[in-house]
Amino acid sequence: MQVVDTIIFDLGNVLIRWDPRFLYKQIFGDDVAAMEYFLTEVCHAEWNERQDKGGLWEDAVAEAIGRHPAHEANIRAYVDRWTEMISGPIEETVVILQQLREMNIRLLAMTNWSHESFPVAEELFHFLSWFEGIVVSGREKIMKPDPAIYKLIIERYQLNPSSTAFIDDSVKNVKAANAQGINGIHFQGAKDLRVQLKTFGIELPPTV
Structure with a gap:
């Protein structure tokens, strides 16, 4: 493991x-x-x-x-x-993010998003401020699954790919992360995500 x-x-x-x-x-x-x-x-x-x-x-x-x-x-x-x-946050995943934050897991984000509209999202969703950093494709002019954006986040934040997990709802983006040595997790809902994180040594407290 x-x-x-x-x-x-x-x-x-x-x-x-x-x-x-x-x-x-x-x-x-x-x-x-x-x-x-x-x-x-x-x-x-x-x-x-x-x-x-x-x-x-x-x-x-x-x-x-x-x-x-x-x-x-x-x-x-x-x-x-x-x-x-945008219909709102996916609350069950936000709870997971909060729990990871409380466990002092290092948190980053990487998103395919327009640089013009992303500031609006930052105003709408307070939890985006919880990330140490967010790589926005529109700002970098490269997007997932281009290997360059994975290499960029690894270099910018001095990551150890083997001890890093990447969560995405797109299989092709997950496979691209795996190709860079990052542990990819295909997001299929919060319940499944909890199980996947456990396989990487992160056991989250149960929700009420």
Whole structure:
């Protein structure tokens, strides 16, 4: 059993619930097909990832409107109503984060997130201040699963990969961490996370 003394958290859908559908269900109502078309053809995942790599939202909106001018209002909503894509914290995981903090486990975060919108998240979620440091892809202009971002966090915080765990809801991001010698944990809910942490020598107190 490899004992872990440092944990890197992903943020979206590990500690913070994020999904553009939270917003666009309000806009499209019962027309699920129209919503899915919009999110796969207009403001699709690859388009969003450009901002996670450091692109500017102003440029992204202009580009999308150029492709789909009939959707201008809905495209602008992606930025103007961005906070409505966040339904709140994943409380069960925040409890785990608090418990790890009380155990003096070293805590870091690494997230694929736009540098323009991340300060809003920092205002919304007080627990983001608990991390020693947060690597934000939009600031670094590299994103998971690029090996460079894992190497960056290892070097910046002088980590020992073998005693570090990385928690992410994306299998490809976990595999990329493993490739750098970091112990990857695929997040599949707080209950499973507690079991996974125990295998690395971290036994958390039970919750009431």
